[in-house]
Amino acid sequence: MIGFASYAFFFLTTALSYAIICLGLNLQWGQTGLFNVGVAGFVGIGAYASALLTTPATDAHLMGWGLPIAAGWLGAMLVSGTASALIGFATLRLRSDYLAITTFGVAVTIHLIALNAQRLTGGPYGIAFIPRPFNEVADRPLLFNGLNLALVAALTFVLYIASERLVRSPWGRVLRAIREDERAAASLGKSPSLYRLQAFALGGAVMGLGGALQAHFIGFIAPDNYLSSLTFLVWTMLIIGGSGNNRGAILGGVLVWALWSASGVAIGAIVPAEQQARAAALKIVAVGVFLALALLLRPRGLIGERTVVSRHLDE
Amino acid sequence: MNLQFLADGILTGAMIGLGAIGVTLTYSILRFANFAHGEFIAWGAYLALGVASASGWLVAGAAIPIGPLSFGWGLVLALLIAMPLTGLLALALDWALFARLRDKASSITVVMASFGASMALRNLLEFLFTSRPAYFSRELQIAIRLGWGVRVTADQLALVALTAILVISLNLVLSRTQIGRSMRAVSENRALARVAGVDVDHVVRVTWLIGGALACASGVMIGLVVQIRPFMGFDMLLPLFAAAILGGIGSIPGALMGGLVVGIAEALSAATVGAEWRAAAAFVLLIGILLIRPAGLFGARE
Numbered sequence: 001m002i003g004f005a006s007y008a009f010f011f012l013t014t015a016l017s018y019a020i021i022c023l024g025l026n027l028q029w030g031q032t033g034l035f036n037v038g039v040a041g042f043v044g045i046g047a048y049a050s051a052l053l054t055t056p057a058t059d060a061h062l063m064g065w066g067l068p069i070a071a072g073w074l075g076a077m078l079v080s081g082t083a084s085a086l087i088g089f090a091t092l093r094l095r096s097d098y099l100a101i102t103t104f105g106v107a108v109t110i111h112l113i114a115l116n117a118q119r120l121t122g123g124p125y126g127i128a129f130i131p132r133p134f135n136e137v138a139d140r141p142l143l144f145n146g147l148n149l150a151l152v153a154a155l156t157f158v159l160y161i162a163s164e165r166l167v168r169s170p171w172g173r174v175l176r177a178i179r180e181d182e183r184a185a186a187s188l189g190k191s192p193s194l195y196r197l198q199a200f201a202l203g204g205a206v207m208g209l210g211g212a213l214q215a216h217f218i219g220f221i222a223p224d225n226y227l228s229s230l231t232f233l234v235w236t237m238l239i240i241g242g243s244g245n246n247r248g249a250i251l252g253g254v255l256v257w258a259l260w261s262a263s264g265v266a267i268g269a270i271v272p273a274e275q276q277a278r279a280a281a282l283k284i285v286a287v288g289v290f291l292a293l294a295l296l297l298r299p300r301g302l303i304g305e306r307t308v309v310s311r312h313l314d315e
Numbered sequence: 316m317n318l319q320f321l322a323d324g325i326l327t328g329a330m331i332g333l334g335a336i337g338v339t340l341t342y343s344i345l346r347f348a349n350f351a352h353g354e355f356i357a358w359g360a361y362l363a364l365g366v367a368s369a370s371g372w373l374v375a376g377a378a379i380p381i382g383p384l385s386f387g388w389g390l391v392l393a394l395l396i397a398m399p400l401t402g403l404l405a406l407a408l409d410w411a412l413f414a415r416l417r418d419k420a421s422s423i424t425v426v427m428a429s430f431g432a433s434m435a436l437r438n439l440l441e442f443l444f445t446s447r448p449a450y451f452s453r454e455l456q457i458a459i460r461l462g463w464g465v466r467v468t469a470d471q472l473a474l475v476a477l478t479a480i481l482v483i484s485l486n487l488v489l490s491r492t493q494i495g496r497s498m499r500a501v502s503e504n505r506a507l508a509r510v511a512g513v514d515v516d517h518v519v520r521v522t523w524l525i526g527g528a529l530a531c532a533s534g535v536m537i538g539l540v541v542q543i544r545p546f547m548g549f550d551m552l553l554p555l556f557a558a559a560i561l562g563g564i565g566s567i568p569g570a571l572m573g574g575l576v577v578g579i580a581e582a583l584s585a586a587t588v589g590a591e592w593r594a595a596a597a598f599v600l601l602i603g604i605l606l607i608r609p610a611g612l613f614g615a616r617e
Contacts, residue, residue, distance in 0.1 A: 033421075033423065035423045035426060035427060037350070037430060090602055090605050090606050091605055094605060094609050096422070096423050097342070097347065097348035097422070097423070097426055098560070098605060098609070100348055100350075100423070100426050100430075101348055101556045101560070101601070102601065102602065102605065104350070104552070104553065104556070105553050105556075105557075105597070105598040105601055105602075106598075108553050108594060108598065109594075109595050109598045112591075112592065112594055112595055115591075116589075116591045116592060228434070228549070229434070232430070232431070232434050235427065235430070235431075236431075239427075277441075277445065277446070278441070278442050278445060281438040281439075281441040281442040282438070282439075282442045284434055284435070284438040285434075285435045285438045285439050285442060287434070287435075288431045288432065288434040288435025288436075288438070289435055291428075291431040292412055292428055292431050292432060292435070295416065295420070295424060295427065295428050295431070296412070296415055296416065299420065299424070
């Protein structure tokens, strides 16, 4: 029973870390209509930044400053947000597809750097010994997993409230105005590229935080954690949950992560070991078909966007 | 400095260029960046592999190398059959997915759907054939010395010639025939073309057929020179987009030139910085062109 509760806590912790990444993506796509195909890259930047800041000094990779975990998470948001701002600066004034293509390139390049810049990132061996929150109670799994869950749940809640307030603020209204009709918004004196840049950088910072959380809960990261299948999973979460709705983003994160890990457990139990790589490939095919069907049949997702004018108006 | 990188770069550039022509055509006529285009390359290669193995199994001499080349007429036949098949695959994907989204959703939703389709198609290949690489031919080839330290194989020369034939004939079709004029009209202004009596649906079908067929040719070339893997198309995606944007969206000679620039840049970075960084060359070029001249080297400003 304790084992089960402990596992449930661990599962929810991971699911909520995905929900945080979804909140970041929702700010970019759901509110502003920016298509980021490089989610894995920005999550990876956050994970690596926090790991490099907080791990103890080592010969395996550079930095290793041994800073507190909170400093690592702030650093992750800063580095990820800055990287997003730079990419946004290069592409957001162009056609919307160019952002998709460039962010795709970011993810490929980040993976390449993580894999090959061995002096900085530890190369294919990744980074180990990332400090875990509440490590001093790690010998009591229930308490340890419970405290971690409480921490990530509190963070998710804070980010949710902040996102909701942003959505209802004048700033959020400008974002949606630009998404719906760029020319009309520009004619009212709002600079579309500036607002897009802010939303993109902020969303990137939240994704980076999500990546850093995951890195610290697992304690180990490697380049292959940050492949396009991660991007794809996060997108599926947001579309299924309901893009444009922060609750939808959280629901999608938890629900799709549950389905994803349940099918992983099922494959591990049913499929013989030598066929498991193939079964995993088929799993991604299924998610791809699922996403396409969702786009065709229910583009709003489970709980789609609600029309929000202002928090001063009743709905 | 050894000029070998130039020969390698031109060959890689030819493969990228053939794929980029499909990307640039779908981008200018259907108006979306197709992330599934890389999968047409991979599926084209596997389809050709299937036909080539079948022909080798049916007719004993099909796999015997032609002259100095490493492959037999079985592969030539396979290419001729697999090219229209890959075109049909592209058409089927358009019918099942893109066409349904095109009219009712925003263009960026179509891009997202293509991203999902690429994941599904790639992993379906991995499910069917596993990630173990396959080869068209295991013949060894002796490189020919061209002078200045440059060596090429007979296969490589044949493939560059094939690219030239394909691009020149496609350019003739687009500039001299009725369907070519219709395609250019739809890419300029879809609504106006429809009013002028152009059959837009027909143009869309021809675009997918051409894009798929050229992607297949590119996949067969990669399969011959490198190897056939489920991820071969995905790894080409960034170079394809970089080449299409570099050449200016909608321009076929531009896509080929863009492909050559990206190919040579990749070979140069492999020769100087290290082979593990070659994939970053396309990204650097892409960011550079977007910052300096987003309309591309050969394109007109929008």
